[in-house]
Amino acid sequence: MIAHVFIELKEGVADPEGESTLKALRLLGFRKVKKVSSIKVFKIDIEAKSKEEAEKVISEMCEKLLANPVIHRYSIRWLEDVQEG
Amino acid sequence: MIAHVFIELKEGVADPEGESTLKALRLLGFRKVKKVSSIKVFKIDIEAKSKEEAEKVISEMCEKLLANPVIHRYSIRWLEDVQEG
Incomplete structure (x- = not known):
């Protein structure tokens, strides 16, 4: 299954890339x-028995590697749930 | 209105960041x-009379600044259409 993992800056954290853009x-x-x-997004293809299991693993990935908890918040969106543009 | 503009690499273009991750x-x-x-996402807050008008303007933004047509494809998703994670 394929998830979009959104790594966003927390409120109040400077976003020079956004401002320059x-x-x-x-x-x-x-x-x-x-x-x-x-926003940084990682599209992650992961094997799991259920979305719940996959979300647990992906949260661990965010906490260990993908996001910096001081400045980032992360959210997981499943590709089937979002409108394909 | 707020859009998520997805700037993704086209098929076949190397993605060293994804591979390293x-x-x-x-x-x-x-x-x-x-x-x-x-994937790079820009969250864009834009004033427009309709989604159609805003999508036209955002497409122009992508072609002029946000995306490189040689390596990127872009898509626009409206914030109300996606599941908030």
């Missing part, structure tokens, strides 16, 4: 954009 | 993970 978009004439935040 | 996860003992791909 916002500035660049405004300079290009996109005036209606109000805010840009940068 | 997979290796590191395996070294940490996560043996059931089969594949990891890295």
Whole structure:
């Protein structure tokens, strides 16, 4: 099964990439954009008996490697649950 | 309205970040993970009269700044359409 693991900056943590992107978009004439935040996503294909089991393992991955708990929060979304764009 | 803009590598383009992450996860003992791909997401807050209008503007942003058409494909997902994890 395939999950999207979102690694987002916590509220209050500076997001220079998002801010620079916002500035660049405004300079290009996109005036209606109000805010840009940068998010890292890992698409993870994992073998598991159930979503619950997989979510437990993925949470462990986030805590051990993928996210820094000082600045990041993470969330798991299953690919079948999200609209394919 | 708030959109998640996914900037993914096209099929066949090398993803060293995903590969390194997979290796590191395996070294940490996560043996059931089969594949990891890295994706960049911009969360964009934009003023628009309709989703259609906003999607047109965001597509222009991707073509002008956010994505490199040689290696990336992009997709737009509306925050209300995705499950909050």
